[in-house]
Amino acid sequence: MTTAWHVDDEALARWVDGTDGSVAGASVEQHLLTCAACRAKVPAEPVVDQTWARVRDALEVPKQSLVERLARRTGLSAADARIVAVSPAFRGAWLVGLTALLVFVTIAGDYGESHGQLAFLLLAPLVPALAVALGYDPELDEALESECATPYSRLRLVLLRSAALVVVAVPAFVTASLLLPGSIAFWWLAPAAGCTAVVLALSTWIAPLTATGAVGTVWLMVVSSVARHGTAADVVGDEYVLTYAAVSVAGVLLFLARRGRLAWGTR
Amino acid sequence: MTVRLTGVGKKYGRTHALRDVDLVLEPGVTGLLGPNGAGKTTLLRILATVLPPSDGRVRVLDLDPADPQQRTEVRRRLGYLPQELGFPSGFTAFAFVDYLAVLKEWTDADARHDEVRRVLGLVGLADRAAKKVKSLSGGQRRRLALAQALIGAPALMLLDEPTTGLDPEQRASLRGVLAEAARTSTVLLSTHQTEDVAALCERVVVLDAGRVCFNGTVRELLQRADGCVWLADEPHPAAVSSFRTGTGRYRNLADPAPPGAELVEPTLEDAYLLLRSDAPALT
Amino acid sequence: MTGTRSDAELLTEVSGGDLGAMRELYDRHAAWLAVRLRRRCNDPEVVADALQDTFVAVWGEAGRYRGDGEAAAWLGGIAVRRLVSRLRRRKDVSFLADLPPYDEPASPAAEEQVLLSVEYGDLGAAMKRLSPEMRAVMQAVVLDGLTTREAAKVLRVPENTVKTRLHRAKAHLRTQLAEVTS
Numbered sequence: 001m002t003t004a005w006h007v008d009d010e011a012l013a014r015w016v017d018g019t020d021g022s023v024a025g026a027s028v029e030q031h032l033l034t035c036a037a038c039r040a041k042v043p044a045e046p047v048v049d050q051t052w053a054r055v056r057d058a059l060e061v062p063k064q065s066l067v068e069r070l071a072r073r074t075g076l077s078a079a080d081a082r083i084v085a086v087s088p089a090f091r092g093a094w095l096v097g098l099t100a101l102l103v104f105v106t107i108a109g110d111y112g113e114s115h116g117q118l119a120f121l122l123l124a125p126l127v128p129a130l131a132v133a134l135g136y137d138p139e140l141d142e143a144l145e146s147e148c149a150t151p152y153s154r155l156r157l158v159l160l161r162s163a164a165l166v167v168v169a170v171p172a173f174v175t176a177s178l179l180l181p182g183s184i185a186f187w188w189l190a191p192a193a194g195c196t197a198v199v200l201a202l203s204t205w206i207a208p209l210t211a212t213g214a215v216g217t218v219w220l221m222v223v224s225s226v227a228r229h230g231t232a233a234d235v236v237g238d239e240y241v242l243t244y245a246a247v248s249v250a251g252v253l254l255f256l257a258r259r260g261r262l263a264w265g266t267r
Numbered sequence: 268m269t270v271r272l273t274g275v276g277k278k279y280g281r282t283h284a285l286r287d288v289d290l291v292l293e294p295g296v297t298g299l300l301g302p303n304g305a306g307k308t309t310l311l312r313i314l315a316t317v318l319p320p321s322d323g324r325v326r327v328l329d330l331d332p333a334d335p336q337q338r339t340e341v342r343r344r345l346g347y348l349p350q351e352l353g354f355p356s357g358f359t360a361f362a363f364v365d366y367l368a369v370l371k372e373w374t375d376a377d378a379r380h381d382e383v384r385r386v387l388g389l390v391g392l393a394d395r396a397a398k399k400v401k402s403l404s405g406g407q408r409r410r411l412a413l414a415q416a417l418i419g420a421p422a423l424m425l426l427d428e429p430t431t432g433l434d435p436e437q438r439a440s441l442r443g444v445l446a447e448a449a450r451t452s453t454v455l456l457s458t459h460q461t462e463d464v465a466a467l468c469e470r471v472v473v474l475d476a477g478r479v480c481f482n483g484t485v486r487e488l489l490q491r492a493d494g495c496v497w498l499a500d501e502p503h504p505a506a507v508s509s510f511r512t513g514t515g516r517y518r519n520l521a522d523p524a525p526p527g528a529e530l531v532e533p534t535l536e537d538a539y540l541l542l543r544s545d546a547p548a549l550t
Numbered sequence: 551m552t553g554t555r556s557d558a559e560l561l562t563e564v565s566g567g568d569l570g571a572m573r574e575l576y577d578r579h580a581a582w583l584a585v586r587l588r589r590r591c592n593d594p595e596v597v598a599d600a601l602q603d604t605f606v607a608v609w610g611e612a613g614r615y616r617g618d619g620e621a622a623a624w625l626g627g628i629a630v631r632r633l634v635s636r637l638r639r640r641k642d643v644s645f646l647a648d649l650p651p652y653d654e655p656a657s658p659a660a661e662e663q664v665l666l667s668v669e670y671g672d673l674g675a676a677m678k679r680l681s682p683e684m685r686a687v688m689q690a691v692v693l694d695g696l697t698t699r700e701a702a703k704v705l706r707v708p709e710n711t712v713k714t715r716l717h718r719a720k721a722h723l724r725t726q727l728a729e730v731t732s
Binding site: 057059060061062077078079082083086141142143145146147148149151152153260264 | 315316317318319335339340342343347351353354356362363365366367370374376380412
């Protein structure tokens with residue numbers, strides 16, 4: 001809308017200074033709302049320039065995600081917290097998957113002690129291993145090739161993301177194991193450690209998710225064979241736990257010995 | 268000398284992706300040409316320290332990438348645009364570059380944000396900074412990928428087909444960015460576009476089946492096609508390329524031209540095609 | 551291409567996430583909006599915050615601008631509302647603080663028909679005879695376009711009080727102006 005009438009310079013200056021009255025001021029403002037020419041004559045105060053940088057920051061600088069803020073709380077540096085937060089597994093799918101597994105185990109538990117334990121022991125020890133694999137599998141990490149060419153330590157990236165995912169997953173399963181009837185309690189953590197260590201070690205040869213698939217297959221065979229000759233809970237019996245400990249130590253040592261393969265990046 | 272490769276090879280099982288590559292790169296833009304599967308990407312990945320070579324010696328920025336500490340130092344001074352770069356889902360353009368800058372040890376948030384703005388500006392994406400990556404066009408995503416390689420004005424930039432998917436205007440503006448970057452850096456530019464090489468590069472390396480089949484200045488490569496391109500009323504049966512031009516005459520490329528032919532100035536593409544025609548056919 | 555785009559076109563671009571269009575819109579409107587805010591609040595910090603909030607809100611709400619009516623009026627409304635919202639958090643700073651005395655004649659224009667239909671000198675005189683409380687309500691509701699509820703919040707009085715004062719102020723003005731014009 002164009003108007004023939006315009007605010008004269010003096011009236012505008014008084015409006016800018018605030019030395020006119022509220023009626024005169026309101027009249028000027030009312031005109032400004034419809035007149036681009038008069039608006040353009042209003043001089044920019046220093047606050048205008050200073051505020052643009054703040055507006056721009058508010059619009060383009062990404063806000064810290066919840067995961068990132070929590071990671072900062074635990075004492076991680078800003079960089080480490082960001083690495084954890086960008087982990088592909090923190091995009092909902094992981095939490096949904098965990099919940100689904102827990103629901104499955106709970107339903108199986110309703111069919112009796114042995115069913116509940118079997119379901120739990122088939123799945124729970126693989127969860128940390130899966131968590132580790134999801135943290136740095138090349139198939140899931142779209143920007144991996146670029147990440148690998150940065151000075152940020154790849155080993156550190158793998159371990160941070162793995163640790164973060166395990167921290168999310170394990171408490172839920174520990175709680176579930178305590179709620180289940182029977183006496184498996186914390187013992188399932190032993191095969192869980194074993195599986196995780198083997199996945200870490202294998203990931204210096206093959207992709208982490210492929211490694212998890214292989215380890216998972218072996219584990220399912222072990223559990224079902226043990227369950228056939230007794231109950232599933234035997235698989236966390238004393239005689240097995242030592243084996244898991246040995247496998248865990250061997251896996252971690254192998255992983256550390258071969259970490260240079262990871263450090264080079266993708267294959 | 269920024270890069271020196273001596274007898275570098277890369278094997279995948281029994282396949283040689285690279286074989287016995289000797290190469291020296293100096294500051295400025297060097298073009299890397301070659302057909303698909305010639306080993307361009309493998310060479311770039313070895314230089315980017317994401318792939319260890321099977322044989323030979325690699326020196327990058329006077330450092331040895333085989334040594335973990337020196338490798339990290341190389342990465343501090345490296346900008347790398349992979350051939351295919353995905354983007355974590357849900358990221359904005361700004362967040363993506365900011366994330367890579369975090370990995371590149373830009374710990375001070377204000378300085379990092381300024382740097383992110385700078386590189387987004389260089390690739391013409393300043394106004395798109397707050398957009399989600401998935402809402403960007405293919406060409407914009409390619410430029411975004413390039414932006415992360417420009418962070419911190421690295422001493423060595425390895426760019427794998429940066430101009431793919433760009434329209435002519437975007438390519439032209441990208442050339443401006445690269446030419447500017449090359450005043451202080453060593454840039455290795457892998458491309459299928461001989462025009463990019465002609466416009467930007469002083470030197471050119473041509474790879475074929477994992478071997479270097481040409482390494483010299485752009486002028487030297489052009490000279491190989493001198494006297495090999497001519498116009499005629501008929502297509503030449505033995506020509507490397509022969510096509511009917513807008514004027515109705517045929518532009519023939521063959522070595523050598525028949526006596527008395529109407530010679531025309533060769534392009535870099537002519538020289539490249541001629542070079543390729545001398546190479547043994549790929550199996 | 552640029553420079554001739556209308557505010558409405560800029561707002562469309564802004565709703566698509568274009569920071570360049572946002573900058574252009576800012577350059578066009580931030581200066582006068584800053585003065586508009588400063589006239590209603592004497593705390594520079596709150597003014598700066600409200601100015602920032604205004605454009606952050608514009609970024610998020612640009613898609614809701616219908617394109618009918620002046621974009622400037624739409625922006626001006628957002629600015630006042632952002633200021634109100636900031637002031638709710640800062641109990642020590644008040645809306646309409648330190649209104650200057652107004653004995654100057656005004657130029658023609660104002661919101662309501664009754665106000666437009668009279669000579670500005672008379673309006674000024676009529677407003678002057680209102681109590682400060684009534685003036686504040688008139689400014690908040692009639693000129694800044696706040697709802698009575700929002701006005702109640704900024705002026706920190708019950709909503710019913712705002713309605714009563716507004717009613718009385720309008721009646722007062724009407725009587726006064728009727729006297730003058732007849």
